[in-house]
Amino acid sequence: MEHELPEYTERQLSLKNGQDSPEIWVAYKGLIYDMTHSLKWYRGMHYHHWSGQDLTDEIDKAPHSEQVFLKFLPIGKLKK
Ligand code: HEM
Numbered sequence: 001m002e003h004e005l006p007e008y009t010e011r012q013l014s015l016k017n018g019q020d021s022p023e024i025w026v027a028y029k030g031l032i033y034d035m036t037h038s039l040k041w042y043r044g045m046h047y048h049h050w051s052g053q054d055l056t057d058e059i060d061k062a063p064h065s066e067q068v069f070l071k072f073l074p075i076g077k078l079k080k
Contacts, residue, residue, distance in 0.1 A: 006075075016052050025051060
């Protein structure tokens with residue numbers, strides 16, 4: 001049976017920005033990744049990009065591909 005990830009709303013995600021809470025979450029293509037322990041997302045910021053939101057449309061601005069997400073397991077799904 002497929003493992004069901006918990007769903008979170010955009011509002012719930014928005015607080016996980018490393019400022020309003022110590023947790024740092026980023027949504028990408030419908031999935032939510034926990035970046036709390038990444039040195040690259042220190043205090044919720046990543047090269048002018050804030051966590052706590054869906055950054056799918058921003059990947060084109062990055063010097064890297066979406067491959068950077070591969071080493072992280074999604075912790076949830078973004079509720080539509
Ligand atoms: C626009 C400016 C951006 C710059 C200059 C930038 C730069 C970098 C660099 C240098 C790394 C580490 C090297 C690597 O793994 O290739 C990295 C990792 C990463 N980036 Fe970006 N990035 C940008 C935007 C974004 C965006 C928009 C996202 C999300 C959609 C993103 C997600 C990630 C993730 C998840 C990692 C892996 C972090 C880790 O391994 O701890 N980046 N980025």
